[in-house]
Amino acid sequence: QVQLKESGPGLVQPSQTLSLTCTVSGFSLTSYNVHWVRQPPGKGLEWMGRMRYNGDTSYNSALKSRLSISRDTSKNQVFLKMNSLQTDDTGTYYCTRDRKGYFDFWGPGTMVTVSS
Amino acid sequence: DIQMTQSPPSLSASLGETVSIECRASEDIYSNLAWYQQKSGKSPQLLIYYASSLQDGVPSRFSGSGSGTQYSLKISGMQPEDEGVYYCLQGSKYPLTFGSGTKLEIK
Numbered sequence: 055q056v057q058l059k060e061s062g063p064g065l066v067q068p069s070q071t072l073s074l075t076c077t078v079s080g081f082s083l084t085s086y087n088v089h090w091v092r093q094p095p096g097k098g099l100e101w102m103g104r105m106r107y108n109g110d111t112s113y114n115s116a117l118k119s120r121l122s123i124s125r126d127t128s129k130n131q132v133f134l135k136m137n138s139l140q141t142d143d144t145g146t147y148y149c150t151r152d153r154k155g156y157f158d159f160w161g162p163g164t165m166v167t168v169s170s
Numbered sequence: 171d172i173q174m175t176q177s178p179p180s181l182s183a184s185l186g187e188t189v190s191i192e193c194r195a196s197e198d199i200y201s202n203l204a205w206y207q208q209k210s211g212k213s214p215q216l217l218i219y220y221a222s223s224l225q226d227g228v229p230s231r232f233s234g235s236g237s238g239t240q241y242s243l244k245i246s247g248m249q250p251e252d253e254g255v256y257y258c259l260q261g262s263k264y265p266l267t268f269g270s271g272t273k274l275e276i277k
Contacts (some may be wrong), residue, residue: 089266099214099257101266113263148213155261156204158225161212 056080058088058149058161065167066139072166074134076149083107083125087152088132090123092144093163104152105132139168172196172260176269182277184249191272193258195239202262205234205243208271209254217256218243250276 062074076088083105090102103113103123111123122135134151146165148159182221183189186224193203204215214266216225218234221241231246253276258269 098271099259099268101268112264130198153219155202155217156219156259157206157214158216160215160218163213 056151056159058151058159060147060149060161060164062147062164062166064165065169066143067170068140068168070139071135071137072139072143074147074149074164074166076132076134076161078130078132078149078151081151083127083130083132089150089152089157090132090134091148091150091157091160092143092145093148094142097145102134102147128157141168146170172199172263172267174258174260174267174269176258176272178272179270180273180275183245183276184277185248185250187248187277189245189248189274191243191256191258191274193236193241193243193269195241195260195262198238199260199262201237202260203236203241204221204259204261205232206257206259207252208255208257214257245274248274248276257259 057079059077071125087106089104093099105123105125113121120137125132125155144167146163148160148163150160177192197241203221206216208214217228217232222234233244256272
């Protein structure tokens with residue numbers, strides 16, 4: 055069955071770099087796009103960027119200068135790296151599968167706190 | 171960017187009541203609209219895609235409609251398990267954008 059699971063450090067210091075991994079199963083990264091979405095505590099959802107099935111990437115322009123998405127298809131993993139973290143980057147980070155314009159499966163999310 | 175204006179921000183409904191949530195796009199999104207339910211501490215769950223297609227396993231009391239810039243989600247007969255926050259998502263143009271959410275509670 056289709057599954058996605060995010061993993062990461064939990065706590066990141068201000069100005070440091072966040073590195074997250076999305077490990078997928080039940081589908082191929084060479085057939086589906088995978089996106090990252092984040093949610094500050096008590097707030098709404100924000101699209102961050104995507105890894106296309108062919109390896110191309112797209113980013114939210116508000117984050118583009120700080121964000122990088124990559125993958126390792128042999129390990130079924132998609133990676134997110136975002137630098138210069140600030141306190142307002144605190145939140146839950148999700149990876150999700152794209153079904154041509156909507157997201158059908160989501161990971162459980164990983165909480166990231168930016169604090170010294 | 172396409173702005174998604176979602177209303178109302180919150181809603182309280184009695185058991186069995188029919189409720190509606192609206193999303194208005196700042197431009198035509200050609201029915202590329204999905205609805206999600208999010209319960210506290212959980213990831214969003216897909217309810218409706220392409221404006222009116224019911225996701226497998228979602229109860230038939232959920233329905234979606236609309237076209238162009240105006241879309242709505244209807245719950246026909248509120249159930250206790252329907253409490254949560256509902257979001258719309260436009261998938262027509264990048265960057266993909268979500269509505270601000272509607273918090274639905276039992277009255």
